[in-house]
Amino acid sequence: MNLTLLGINHRTAPVEVREKMNIPEARLAEAVSDLVHRAGIREGMILSTCNRVEVVTSADDEVDAEPIIRRFLADHHHCDLTQFAHFFYRLRQQDVVRHLFRVASSLDSMILGEPQILGQMKQAYAAARLAGGLSGTLNEVVNQALGVARRVRRETALGSAAVSVSYAAVELAKKIFGNLDGKTIFVVGAGKMSELAAKHLLRSGASTILVSNRTYERAVELAAVFQGTPVRFEELFDHLGQADIVISSTGAPHTIIGKNQVEKILAARRNHPVFFVDIAVPRDVDPAVNELDNAFVYDIDDLEHVVEANKKQREHEAVRAEEIIQTEVHKTMxxxxxxxxxxxxxxxxxxxxxxxxxxxxxxxxxxxxxxxxxxxxxxxxxxxxxxxxxxxxxxxxxxxxxxxxxxxxxxxxxxxxxxxx
Amino acid sequence: MHDACVWTALVFYGLGILLIVPSVKRRRPSLTPASLGALGLGLLAHAGALAAEAARMHRLPVTDVRSALSFYAFLVTLAFFFVYLRYRIVSLGLFMLPLVFLLTLISVLHPGGSFDSSAFRGGWLLVHISSIFLGYTALFLTFVAALMYLIQEHELKSKQPRGFYYRLPSLEVCDEIHYRSLLLGLPLLSLGILTGFVWASRTWKGPWELDPKILASLVTWVIYLVLFSTRVSGGWRGRRAAYIAIFGFGAILVTFMGISLLSGQHGYFPKLGEMP
Incomplete structure (x- = not known):
């Protein structure tokens, strides 16, 4: 066994270097093929994402693979690698195994627990196999890394809590409504953030969308994007009762939705819960609305708090994930x-x-x-x-x-x- | 035979609960086979104990405090399995099963005040007892759902998500379990009370209507009727409904446990054997 990994990531190298070293997916198989045909190299795989470029090889016993990988990268990018030398980290043997396990499990990601990396790793694996780069030890290690990532996902909550404001809104909506299927969203005031939140909610199952804005034309425009219904601002309260989730982001200087109005809406809705996502500053929804039974109000700070709490949860879960990886590395070795x-x-x-x-x-x-x-x-x-x-x-x-x-x-x-x- | 079975059940229940703790702590999406297995074995042993007791006494073994508690614990565990299979709520175990453990423990430590009475073989009484017990089981579930609702609602209103926020089901699911179990529990309770009246009027001498347990049952029944009718007519849900459900279960506890000590007819005391 002679495993070597040479790579750069978001911590060791600035984006200018990462983009220079990047190998696009379409050329991955070809690059791996070039790599494994070099003398001494038995197997090879290349993981290239926007946050990392890593080349990992399994070489003949007495061969030092590092200079070969460096030469390969220099050849591939037609550049002199010495100027970038200090951005690279080199790992050997057991450290390679641990690193691959951690990367696949998203413990080495910029956003802890983000799910894309596992897919990218799978793509890298597929490309390397296609190029005939994986047949022995390295093949087994990468396969194992994918399995470990699944185990981490299954046994820890590393990737479960939302770490962006708009996803936090979706997560909260799910904690209130369970399933979002068939729920109605009302977007009051058009804006980038409310658009994003609405998009996430629709993707999670919400079916109907109403849009209102001070300028009716903008409401019509946005409604067309979501295939929703525009509502005139003056008629806002006639339609508010239909909405399960209200995303509010008007530029109004004072609150536009008060406790009394929501009380009436709740009575008309027979106390079916309503969730206000108030991302306007100054706020659109009177905070006192949150005191009402079956009404929930989250302003932008509240959402940020949830994100913070979720991030802490992830860090907490990461400790458990590291434990799993420790035992898995041991087993694999x-x-x-x-x-x-x-x-x-x-x-x-x-x-x-x-x-x-x-x-x-x-x-x-x-x-x-x-x-x-x-x-x-x-x-x-x-x-x-x-x-x-x-x-x-x-x-x-x-x-x-x-x-x-x-x-x-x-x-x-x-x-x-x-x-x- | 019976005692050995109940002890076995108790040990497995305890083990099952202990095994659920890490699943809840680690927010696993489902219970481990080990904890489900332990609870399943507990349930089996418990069923064995009840069957042995029933065979020995030739009737439903619910005539003294000891066996009544044991039977109720068995039903609650069974209910847990049904709800878990339907909703996959891992934390539900920690809300329902400690009661099971406690009741089984009491029943195993309680001296067996077993007595026999031909009165317990009547058909009316069988319907009375079994529907009351099933009703109590469903309404315990209503209580648990209300409790989970209040905790989750508090988490959401406080805007400071802590442990429970991540581990409890959504408000909607809590509400669904609450309402469904109420829809099951209320008719069973009504049937139980009604058959009880019929049986009492046929069997008992004297003013049975004034029996404290019967009065307490009526109060309990009214509480649940209010819970149901406000939901249907006024759409009462959420916090208010949860408070009523918790209050209602408190009334059940008073009826089931407290009044049994005072009641002449329902006293679980051997003097019931003197009844005609």
Whole structure:
């Protein structure tokens, strides 16, 4: 096993460097093919997103893959890499495994727990496979990384809470209404933010949308975008009762929706809950409305608070995710280790067994005729000696995997016991 | 046999509850097979205990405090499984099952005041007891849903999401469980009370109408009727409805536990055996 990763990410390199090193998805397979055809490289994969460019390889045992990867990047981008050298980080062996697990699980992302990275990793994996870049150890590690990411997603809440204001509004709406299917949204006052929130709500299942604005033309325009119904501003309160979720962002200098009006609306709605998302400054909805049973008001600061709380939740969950990764790295390393040493162990056992068999045969005549019990005893004796001799080397082989001197150890064992390659 | 089964059930219930805690803490989307398995085994052992008791007494084993509590605990666990399978609310276990554990524990520690009475073999009485118990189970669910609603509503109104915000279901789901369990519990309670009246008027001598437990049952029934009718006629939901549901379950506790000690006819005391 000889894994190497060379990369830059949003923490180590500015965007100018990242975009320079970026390898577009369409050219990924071709690039991997170029990489793995270089001498000494067995497998390779390239992960290239807007936040990171990482090249990971599995190379022949004695090969140092780092200069090869550097040369590959320089060739690919037709530039001198030395000027960027200090932006790159280089990882080896177990650190590569841990890094890939963390990246896939979105623990290394700019926004902790964001879901896109897993898809990007899958794309990188598919492209590398297509180019014939994954066939052995690295293939297993990347596959494992995708599995670990799914486990982290399943067992922690790392990616579950909304970390942007408009998603926080959707999340709150879901906490009130459960399912948003068939819910009606009323957008009061057109603006970028309310448009975004409305879009998220529609995508989450809300079906009807009403739009009102001081200038009716703008309302008509926005309603057309969402295939909704425009409402004249003067008729606002005639239609407000239909809405389950009101997104308000007018430029009014004072509140336009007061406690009394909402009380009336609630009575007309037979107390079906209504959720006001007030993103206007100064505010459109009287904060006292929140005191009413079945009415919920969140202004822009409240939404920011929710986002902050959610971010803290994610950081909290990240600790648990790191624990999962720790155990998974350990498991994977052990498995890779046993793969590695199996051929040597088998060869060693065969060699000693051959010696034993030939010596047994040699002494057959001198031992004379043995009773079956005696024959068994001799068998057991020789086998016992053999196993005792084997115990030391096998333990050393299994324990030392992944360490730098392991290659030397394997070679030494081959030499001492005369195992042919 | 019976005691061994109840102890086994108790141990599995305890284990099941302990196993739910990390699932809630870690906000898993569903319960682990281990906790469901433990609760399922508890339920099975409990069913075994009830069956053994029923076989021994040749009737529904609900005639003394001990077995009544045990039977109720069994029904609540069963209800938990139904609701969990339908809604997949992990935290529900922590709201419903501690009661199960407590009731089972009391029933196992309570000295068995078992007594026999031919009175308990009547058909009317069987309907009376089973519908009351089923009704109480459904209304416990109404209570739990109301409690979850109030906590979640408080989280949302306070605008400071804490632990419960992430772990409790939406207000809509709480309200749905609340209303559905009420729609099930109220008719059962009514049927139970009605059959009780019929049976009492046929069997008991003297002014049975003044039995404290019967009066308390009527009060409880009225509370739930108010909860139901305000919902249907005035669309009362949310906080107000939740308060009534919690109040109503308080009345059930008083009826079920408190008054049993005072009541002559429902006293779970051996003197009931003296009844004709």
């Amino acid at each position: 052990n498995r890779l280790a046993s793969h590695e040493v199996v051929p040597t162990i088998v060869a060693l056992e065969e060699r000693l067994n051959r010696i034993r068999a030939s010596e047994m045969e040699h002494y057959q005549g001198r031992l004379g005729s043995l009773t079956p019990e005696q024959r068994q005893a001799v068998e057991a004796l020789t086998r016992g000696i053999m196993n005792k001799i084997l115990h030391g080397p096998i333990t050393e082989l299994k324990n030392g995997v992944g360490e730098p001197e392991h290659v030397t150890l394997v070679r030494l064992i081959h030499k001492i016991f005369g195992l042919g390659d």
